[in-house]
Amino acid sequence: MLSYLYMILTIDTGGTKTLFGLYDKGTLISTIKIKTPKDYNDYLKVVKDIMLNNYDLFSLEAISIAIPGIIKNGKISYCGRLKWHDKDIKAFFASFLSNTPVFIENDASLGALGATREDDFKKGKALYITLSTGIGTGFILNNKIDPISKSLEGGMMVIQYKDKVDQWQAIASGSTISNIYGEIASKISDETSLKEIALRIAVGLRVLIPLLSPDKVYFGGGAGIVFNHAKEQVLKELKDYIPDRITFPEIKTTKDPELVVLRGCYEYAKDRLNREA
Incomplete structure (x- = not known):
């Protein structure tokens, strides 16, 4: 062949x-x-x-x-x-x-396929999340795009953040973060803002991780780099809410989010x- x-x-x-x-x-x-x-x-x-x-x-x-x-x-x-x-x-x-x-x-x-291939992740389940104009989600099963999840629109799921109930992308997308904090997410570095951004990201992951049970979670997109700055706070927010019986995935930024x-x-x-x- x-x-x-x-x-x-x-x-x-x-x-x-x-x-x-x-x-x-x-x-x-x-x-x-x-x-x-x-x-x-x-x-x-x-x-x-x-x-x-x-x-x-x-x-x-x-x-x-x-x-x-x-x-x-x-x-x-x-x-x-x-x-x-x-x-x-x-x-x-x-x-x-x-x-x-x-x-x-x-x-x-x-994006999910690119993330797993560059990471040489071939067996298991992987969730990809892009934080850009909106929030996009992709799912890989054993090195292939999962056909059942092709219509997965995690950014549109309705969740609660503090006293606000809205789509996740209205809470944590790159454009939302830029509008709130006055600059693109990758340039935000002050601790207070990063803690708030971490919570905005975590409220969506609290739903997706128990639902999909991925082995790995990858962040990409123009604002994906912000996850590196807020990673420890995101993990803390998640571990306080994800049940012990749910296997906690490895969470990382893709090698080149752009x-x-x-x-x-x-x-x-x-x-x-x-x-x-």
Whole structure:
């Protein structure tokens, strides 16, 4: 069987920014970052222009695209942060990439795949959480994206934080933290703020860890780095509430929170190409 490892273009579409990454033989060799257009048609036009003007599309073995929403059969079923619904995105790319496979998947699921592959975690359950414009959650079972959890939207679960009841992403997303504290989460360092942020993160984990029982929990996204600063406080908040009968998972930040979804895009495309060869 032919093993695919070569030129793959990856695109991480976020609620705020879109990141392009070109992989050659498994190595990320270049990136381009743009602000994500909010209008769907504007997004398609900008992405197509960048692809045509910056990449030799005939040399690509595949294109792998992450979207922050629910994907069904290559279509965007629901993308709340960008308000894109019922969009046949795969058909658009097929219109000018007739001979190049295009793979489209949820961004948090791909982040989860990237996190476990770079950590060489192959057996067991892993939960990935991205703290960015919203909160995304992905789940890996034995080195593969768990198909049952593809529609998992942990950021939308309704929880209580102090006297507030709201979606978790309205309490602890990167954009929420920036709005409250006046700067991006990765730059916050004072102890009082970090304790508050830790509690905001922990209230969601108190639900997800007993529910999913992961062996590992990975944090990624632009604000994922804040977990390193607040880690000890998060662990304290969790250990006070997680029952002893629940195995406590290893919790860590991905090796490169900003690039982990691109890695997942690459790994997903490689898996699909090898499976379909």
